Structure formats: structure tokens, C-alpha cells
Amino acid sequence: MEDMLISKNEFIQAQKQAKAMLDRAGIVLTEKEIKNIEVADLGLARLQEFGLEVVVYVNTDRVCAKELVLFPYQICPEHLHPPVAGKAGKEETFRCRLGQVLLYVPGPETPHPKARIPEDKKAYLHVRHEIILNPGEQYTLPPHTLHWFQAGPQGAVVSEFSTTSRDELDIFTDPEIKRIPQVGA
Amino acid sequence: MEDMLISKNEFIQAQKQAKAMLDRAGIVLTEKEIKNIEVADLGLARLQEFGLEVVVYVNTDRVCAKELVLFPYQICPEHLHPPVAGKAGKEETFRCRLGQVLLYVPGPETPHPKARIPEDKKAYLHVRHEIILNPGEQYTLPPHTLHWFQAGPQGAVVSEFSTTSRDELDIFTDPEIKRIPQVGA
Numbered sequence: 521m522e523d524m525l526i527s528k529n530e531f532i533q534a535q536k537q538a539k540a541m542l543d544r545a546g547i548v549l550t551e552k553e554i555k556n557i558e559v560a561d562l563g564l565a566r567l568q569e570f571g572l573e574v575v576v577y578v579n580t581d582r583v584c585a586k587e588l589v590l591f592p593y594q595i596c597p598e599h600l601h602p603p604v605a606g607k608a609g610k611e612e613t614f615r616c617r618l619g620q621v622l623l624y625v626p627g628p629e630t631p632h633p634k635a636r637i638p639e640d641k642k643a644y645l646h647v648r649h650e651i652i653l654n655p656g657e658q659y660t661l662p663p664h665t666l667h668w669f670q671a672g673p674q675g676a677v678v679s680e681f682s683t684t685s686r687d688e689l690d691i692f693t694d695p696e697i698k699r700i701p702q703v704g705a
Numbered sequence: 706m707e708d709m710l711i712s713k714n715e716f717i718q719a720q721k722q723a724k725a726m727l728d729r730a731g732i733v734l735t736e737k738e739i740k741n742i743e744v745a746d747l748g749l750a751r752l753q754e755f756g757l758e759v760v761v762y763v764n765t766d767r768v769c770a771k772e773l774v775l776f777p778y779q780i781c782p783e784h785l786h787p788p789v790a791g792k793a794g795k796e797e798t799f800r801c802r803l804g805q806v807l808l809y810v811p812g813p814e815t816p817h818p819k820a821r822i823p824e825d826k827k828a829y830l831h832v833r834h835e836i837i838l839n840p841g842e843q844y845t846l847p848p849h850t851l852h853w854f855q856a857g858p859q860g861a862v863v864s865e866f867s868t869t870s871r872d873e874l875d876i877f878t879d880p881e882i883k884r885i886p887q888v889g890a
Contacts, residue, residue: 546731548802548841578798578845578866583768585798585866613763613770617733656733660763681763681770681866 525565534559538573538589545618545677547587549575557589562597563698569638572596576685584685588614588678590621590671593636598624598645598668598693604686609663612682616653620672623651623659635670644694653678666693710750719744723758723774730803730862732772734760742774747782748883754823757781761870769795769870773863775806775856778821783809783830783853783878789871794848797867801838805857808836808844820855829879838863851878 526534535557542549558574561567573589590596601610614623622635627649634652637645647666651659661667690699711719720742727734743759746752758774775781786795799808807820812834819837822830832851836844846852875884 550841577800577843580796582796582868583866611765611767615762656735658762681768683767
């Protein structure tokens with residue numbers, strides 16, 4: 521917490537907001553998980569615009585599963601997962617549970633994308649091929665693939681099934697971003 | 706379907722029953738996923754006692770995620786996941802979403818276990834260390850570990866996060882069991 525740029529109050533409010541959305545998605549958490557909902561402001565201190573809220577269920581040296589919460593129009597900025605120690609980088613499947621996710625990946629630019637991008641950060645969101653995920657829809661992203669995503673107007677809850685997460689190794693396009701420190705309670 | 710011992714009618718009823726439980730857990734599926742809910746009678750033709758219903762979200766050569774549905778007191782019989790091609794076997798995390806799961810693993814025998822075991826199959830359920838999972842609770846099983854599980858009186862919906870699934874290689878204790886053929890619609 522002490523490493524974040526957002527205030528303690530904003531952090532607590534973000535946890536509450538995330539919990540309310542997970543409730544709406546019918547996702548049951550333990551008391552400990554609720555207390556430890558991660559609020560990642562990515563060092564930008566613009567949490568309602570950029571960042572995400574995370575519950576990590578499991579992260580072993582083989583498998584990881586998480587719930588991701590995005591507030592309305594909140595953006596998880598462009599990044600990729602590089603190879604680690606000669607092994608392929610993180611492979612991720614995103615499955616939308618609630619709301620809508622606008623996912624952007626390499627490919628032909630979508631002519632009229634639905635994302636709302638703050639003007640000053642447009643240069644850091646290169647990939648513009650849009651994939652829209654509604655509840656029950658999913659997409660599997662190969663390793664080492666640039667991607668970013670934004671929630672629609674109602675926010676989103678997204679299950680992530682992946683190989684091991686090593687957030688500290690993620691490569692973000694925006695040089696202002698610091699993935700770590702990220703913060704649990 | 707033609708390889709199963711249960712009738713087509715029982716198969717369709719089992720899919721409907723599984724879908725209703727997934728609905729109660731708040732889990733949204735696509736039409737295609739609903740049509741393809743797997744009903745595994747394991748070749749025993751005693752589906753309400755032994756077997757499980759499965760939705761596979763993703764199964765790549767690295768990661769697998771599924772929802773498992775168990776009817777009230779339905780048992781997924783004892784088995785283990787062996788090493789494959791010199792690599793460790795399947796590692797699984799079970800997370801209970803709805804109802805209750807009684808999971809049995811190696812360890813000190815639990816004195817008064819809650820499971821209800823049909824008399825004729827007792828010999829094929831060796832491990833008797835009980836772990837009870839209520840909604841929001843989970844357990845990670847190492848590779849190559851004997852285990853079996855049974856739903857409580859309300860049945861159960863369980864998310865499984867794991868390495869690659871290769872069901873055809875699972876080793877069941879009961880020689881009567883045939884994991885494959887298992888059947889989707």
C-alpha cells in the first residue's frame with residue numbers, strides 16, 4: 521500500500537467496488553481473498569482509467585488462475601509476456617463472466633473500435649485488432665503477443681487461465697508504467 | 706453417444722441437470738458449450754452414483770480449465786494422473802463454486818468421513834484423508850496423487866485449473882472403469 525500513488529481511501533474503495541462486481545458475477549471468495557484483492561494502479565495514479573483489480577486463485581510453477589475486475593472503461597495497458605529462461609512466455613485465456621471486454625491484439629486494425637482511449641496515452645496502445653468478449657465468450661492469447669484490454673460501460677469480470685504468472689517480467693509499452701509495486705492489502 | 710451404456714434419454718437429462726446447476730452457480734455458457742456438456746458415465750452405467758459432467762473451457766499443451774458438475778452424492782472415482790513423456794503428470798486445483806465437495810487424498814484416514822460409498826465399490830476407493838470444500842474453498846493436488854471426490858447432498862460445481870488434460874491416460878483404481886469413451890453430444 522505504501523508504495524502506491526493512490527490514497528489509502530481510493531485503494532479501499534477500489535477493493536469494495538471490485539468485490540461488488542465479483543458478487544454480481546456470482547463469484548464466492550473467502551474472507552482472506554476479499555481482504556487481499558489486488559489493486560494495481562501500475563504507477564500511473566489514474567486508477568479509474570488505467571489498472572485492474574485481481575484475485576489470484578493459484579499460481580504454481582506450471583499453472584495460474586485469476587479473476588480480473590475492470591471498472592467501467594478501465595484499461596489494462598498494452599504489454600506482452602516474454603519468454604523466461606528459454607521457455608515460452610505466459611499463455612493466457614481470457615473468459616468474460618460479467619459485462620464486456622474489448623480486447624486488442626495484433627491483426628488488421630478494426631475500423632471503428634469501441635474503446636475509449638485517453639488522448640495522452642494513444643501512442644502506447646499500438647495493437648488495434650478488436651475482439652469483443654461478452655459473458656461466456658473467451659479468447660486464448662499466444663505467448664509473446666502484444667495486447668491490451670478495456671472494459672465496456674458496465675465494467676467487466678474476466679477469468680484468466682494461464683501458465684505461471686510472473687508479473688514483474690511483463691513488458692509494458694508505456695514507459696511510465698510500473699507493474700511492480702502492485703499492491704494487496 | 707453410441708458408445709455409452711446409459712440411454713440417450715438419461716444422457717439428455719444429465720446434460721439438463723448439469724446446465725441447471727451451472728446456472729445456479731452463475732456460470733454463463735455459450736450455446737455451443739451447453740450442447741457439448743460432457744456426460745462421463747465411465748463405462749459403469751450408474752451415472753447418478755459414479756461419473757461427472759464437464760465443460761472444458763480450454764485445453765492446450767500447457768494449460769487446461771474446466772467446470773465439473775457433480776450430482777448429489779455423485780462420485781468421481783479414484784484415479785491418478787501419471788507422468789507423460791518424462792514430464793510430471795497433471796497438476797490440478799479444485800475450487801468449489803456451489804454445493805460441497807468431499808475430496809479424498811493420501812494421508813491419515815479421516816475417522817468419520819462424510820462420503821456415502823456404494824458397498825460394492827468400497828475396495829476401489831483407497832485414499833481416505835478427507836478435505837471438505839465449500840464455495841470459495843480450493844485445494845491443489847500434486848501430480849501422480851491418488852484422489853477421488855464426491856458431491857454433498859446438494860451436488861457441486863467445481864472449477865478445475867490444471868496443466869494439460871489427457872483423460873485417456875488417467876489410471877483408475879477400479880478395473881471396470883473406462884474413462885474413454887466418454888461422450889459429448
